[in-house]
Amino acid sequence: KEPTVPNANPDRVAKIVSLQRFNSPEWNSVRYTDIQKKYVAYPAFTDLRVNEELRRFEDPLSPLRWFQMERSFAALSNALLAQNECVNQSLQEIINWAGKSDTQLTPSSLCVKISESFGRESKYTNVTQDILQIVCGKRAEVMELRRRSLLKQLKSKYAHEDIDKIPPSSEYIFNPDGLSAYLSKMGGLDKLEKQNPPRTTRPKSPEPSTSSFHQNKTFHPQNKTKKHNQDKEFRTKRHFTATEKKRGGQKDKSGRKTGNRNK
Numbered sequence: 001k002e003p004t005v006p007n008a009n010p011d012r013v014a015k016i017v018s019l020q021r022f023n024s025p026e027w028n029s030v031r032y033t034d035i036q037k038k039y040v041a042y043p044a045f046t047d048l049r050v051n052e053e054l055r056r057f058e059d060p061l062s063p064l065r066w067f068q069m070e071r072s073f074a075a076l077s078n079a080l081l082a083q084n085e086c087v088n089q090s091l092q093e094i095i096n097w098a099g100k101s102d103t104q105l106t107p108s109s110l111c112v113k114i115s116e117s118f119g120r121e122s123k124y125t126n127v128t129q130d131i132l133q134i135v136c137g138k139r140a141e142v143m144e145l146r147r148r149s150l151l152k153q154l155k156s157k158y159a160h161e162d163i164d165k166i167p168p169s170s171e172y173i174f175n176p177d178g179l180s181a182y183l184s185k186m187g188g189l190d191k192l193e194k195q196n197p198p199r200t201t202r203p204k205s206p207e208p209s210t211s212s213f214h215q216n217k218t219f220h221p222q223n224k225t226k227k228h229n230q231d232k233e234f235r236t237k238r239h240f241t242a243t244e245k246k247r248g249g250q251k252d253k254s255g256r257k258t259g260n261r262n263k
Contacts, residue, residue, distance in 0.1 A: 016136075019132055020136050020139065021167075022169050023167055023170075023175055024167055025167055027143075027167045030133070030137040030140045031137060032133050032134045032137025032138065033137075035130045035134055036071070036072060036075045036134050036137075037075075038079075039076070039082070041078060045077065046071055046075075048070070069138075075134060076131060076134055076135070079130055079134070083124065083131065086123050086124040090117035090118060090122070090124055093117060094110075094117060097113055143173065147174070150173070154193070155193040156192075162182060163179065166182065
């Protein structure tokens, strides 16, 4: 049994709907590659190289580019470390500022200082926005792959194209209202037909033989071998018998039959 998924924070849902562009035709246009390049670094923070000894075993036609997925995670790990460093550095700056003798520490001045360290123009906020950009862009790619895998099962290419225009929502891979409206327009769910599975070539069944061997229900290989040996022995005896008869009919110069010499 799957664990119960807790309810999401409504404020965070509203933010991710905006960042991920749910319910918008631009949902799959979240650009992140340029942002990702800022955090890709060698070594450790990029996709690992394949050893020279094993490179010939790579599959260049693989539909899943695992190295691209790994590169994104590597860049994210670098960005998260940078974000952590920003937090530590900003907190240390606030502590140092508060410890100065000439600092007038008041709620108002402290608020200003915190805004400088964690506000919209701060380094911390910039790194955080970069992380969200990479995450949302990569998630959009994964959602698009899921949608393609689902839609390729449809028999009608027109239905494929029309449904593909329906953006995802924060709950479903296709906006449920948009999908319901489309199905009602085309005449109901029964109009969606699944693609026929590819035909597989089956080996032909062997045709029944008309020979006496195949007409027998029981096969005895030892009987066949025995009969073969008997036939061979019979042919050998017949050969020697014919030879003896031929020799027996010959006469030497004295008029005697050669076949009677041994008698």
